[in-house]
Amino acid sequence: MADTILKLENVSVYFEKKGWKTIRTEAVNQVSFQIKEGETVGLVGESGCGKTTLSKAILGFVRHGEGDIQLKTPNPQMIFQDPFSSLNPSKKIGWILEEPLRLSGKYTKEDRKNKVREMLQKIGLEQKYAHRYPRELSGGQRQRVSIGIALLSGSKFIIADEPVSALDVTVQAQILKLLKEVQKEYNMTILFISHDLKVVYQICDRVMVMKNGRIIEDKKTEELFQNPEHPYTKLLLNMDTL
Ligand SMILES: Nc1ncnc2c1ncn2[C@@H]1O[C@H](COP(=O)(O)OP(=O)(O)OP(=O)(O)O)[C@@H](O)[C@H]1O
Ligand SMILES: [Mg+2]
Incomplete structure (x- = not known):
C-alpha cells in the first residue's frame, strides 16, 4: 500500500477585505482529503x-485559517499556467535548470552540466535551448522547462495549476504525455488542477470536484465519468462532452 504523502483535515482559507465593513471570502471551506504517493489527482471546478x-495553502504560500495540512515530502513544486512568469527572464535555460542543483550544494560543476544535458533530453528539448532565454521559447517549451526544474529539484510532488490551458491542443497532448512519462519514471505524485475535463480524464487516476470552496465529489476517474453523483458534477460533464 502506498504511503499517504498529503493529508488535509477540515482546511479553510479566508480572505478579509477591511473597510467600513469587513468582507470575508471563504475561498476554501472545510476541505479534507488524502493523496497517496504516485497518485495523479485532478482538482476541477x-x-x-x-x-x-487551496494549492497555495498546501505549499504554505497562504495561511489557512483552520484545519490541518500535513505534507510529507520535501521540495514540493508548482507548475503554473504561464511558466513565463516563474522563469527568470534574465537567465538562460541552462542556468535556470542548473539552479536547483547549485542550491542543493551536492554536485560538482561537471555533474551539474551533465545532469542539465540529460534533463534537456528527457524533457524533449535540443541542447541548443540551454543557451536561450525564456522569452525565446514557445509556451510548450517553457512548460517542458518547468517540468525539468521540478525534476532537478528532486521533487516527488508537483502541483500543476492549469499547466496546459494556455497551449493549443497538439502541444497540450505532448506536455501531458511528458508529464505522464515523468510521473511513471519517478513515481511522482501530482495534484493536477484544470477546468478541462478532457484533460483530467487523460491524466488523472482520481478526480476531486470543487464548488464554492468545498470538495463535493472525490472519486476514481472512471467512476466519476460513468457515475457522477452530485448534480454539479453532472453539469460539468454535460458542459464538456467527451
Ligand atoms: N489574495 C486574495 N485576496 C482576496 N481574495 C482572493 C485572493 N486570492 C483569491 N481570492 C478569492 O478567493 C476565491 C478563490 O480564488 P482562486 O484563485 O483560488 O480560484 P480558482 O478556482 O483558482 O479560479 P481560476 O480557475 O479562475 O484560476 C475567489 O473568490 C477569489 O476572488
Ligand atoms: Mg486558479
Whole structure:
C-alpha cells in the first residue's frame, strides 16, 4: 500500500477585505482529503471556486485559517499556467535548470552540466535551448522547462495549476504525455488542477470536484465519468462532452 504523502483535515482559507465593513471570502471551506504517493489527482471546478488558493495553502504560500495540512515530502513544486512568469527572464535555460542543483550544494560543476544535458533530453528539448532565454521559447517549451526544474529539484510532488490551458491542443497532448512519462519514471505524485475535463480524464487516476470552496465529489476517474453523483458534477460533464 502506498504511503499517504498529503493529508488535509477540515482546511479553510479566508480572505478579509477591511473597510467600513469587513468582507470575508471563504475561498476554501472545510476541505479534507488524502493523496497517496504516485497518485495523479485532478482538482476541477469553475473559475473562482478556490483551486489555486487551496494549492497555495498546501505549499504554505497562504495561511489557512483552520484545519490541518500535513505534507510529507520535501521540495514540493508548482507548475503554473504561464511558466513565463516563474522563469527568470534574465537567465538562460541552462542556468535556470542548473539552479536547483547549485542550491542543493551536492554536485560538482561537471555533474551539474551533465545532469542539465540529460534533463534537456528527457524533457524533449535540443541542447541548443540551454543557451536561450525564456522569452525565446514557445509556451510548450517553457512548460517542458518547468517540468525539468521540478525534476532537478528532486521533487516527488508537483502541483500543476492549469499547466496546459494556455497551449493549443497538439502541444497540450505532448506536455501531458511528458508529464505522464515523468510521473511513471519517478513515481511522482501530482495534484493536477484544470477546468478541462478532457484533460483530467487523460491524466488523472482520481478526480476531486470543487464548488464554492468545498470538495463535493472525490472519486476514481472512471467512476466519476460513468457515475457522477452530485448534480454539479453532472453539469460539468454535460458542459464538456467527451
Ligand atoms: N489574495 C486574495 N485576496 C482576496 N481574495 C482572493 C485572493 N486570492 C483569491 N481570492 C478569492 O478567493 C476565491 C478563490 O480564488 P482562486 O484563485 O483560488 O480560484 P480558482 O478556482 O483558482 O479560479 P481560476 O480557475 O479562475 O484560476 C475567489 O473568490 C477569489 O476572488
Ligand atoms: Mg486558479
